Amino acid sequence: MQKLKELTLPxxxxxxxxxxGGIDCKTCEKEIPAFLRDGLPNRELGIFLRHLxxxxxxxxxxxxxxxxxxxxxxxxxxxTFNLNDELGDFITLEKNRYRRRMRLKVTAxxxxxxxxxxxxxxxxxxxxxx
Ligand SMILES: [Zn+2]
Numbered sequence: 001m002q003k004l005k006e007l008t009l010p011x012x013x014x015x016x017x018x019x020x021g022g023i024d025c026k027t028c029e030k031e032i033p034a035f036l037r038d039g040l041p042n043r044e045l046g047i048f049l050r051h052l053x054x055x056x057x058x059x060x061x062x063x064x065x066x067x068x069x070x071x072x073x074x075x076x077x078x079x080t081f082n083l084n085d086e087l088g089d090f091i092t093l094e095k096n097r098y099r100r101r102m103r104l105k106v107t108a109x110x111x112x113x114x115x116x117x118x119x120x121x122x123x124x125x126x127x128x129x130x
Contacts, residue, residue, distance in 0.1 A: 018058075
């Protein structure tokens with residue numbers, strides 16, 4: 001009987017804080033309004049999306065805020081609104097936007113590198129010919 005008592009968890013014990021993507025839920029929740037306005041800088045957007053992928057609580061919170069942000073105006077005008085579909089589309093759109101921005105960043109870095117190599121190569125060639 002004593003052993004069984006030791007094995008049961010205290011009822012009040014809270015689940016471990018979710019640190020998906022490197023941020024906690026409090027930080028994530030604070031960024032939801034900016035996310036819905038597409039106002040998150042690229043770095044924050046990446047972190048936010050990674051946390052969201054790994055955190056059910058924040059997905060629920062986002063659903064609620066999305067409903068208020070995008071759903072209510074549509075319901076007032078009588079448009080049909082499917083929360084899950086539209087939120088899913090919105091997240092996919094933001095993920096694609098993030099990937100596009102990252103690709104642009106990498107391309108810009110590669111171009112800079114190529115310019116540097118060409119400039120250096122050109123200078124060396126000039127010195128050798130001189
Ligand atoms: Zn969370």
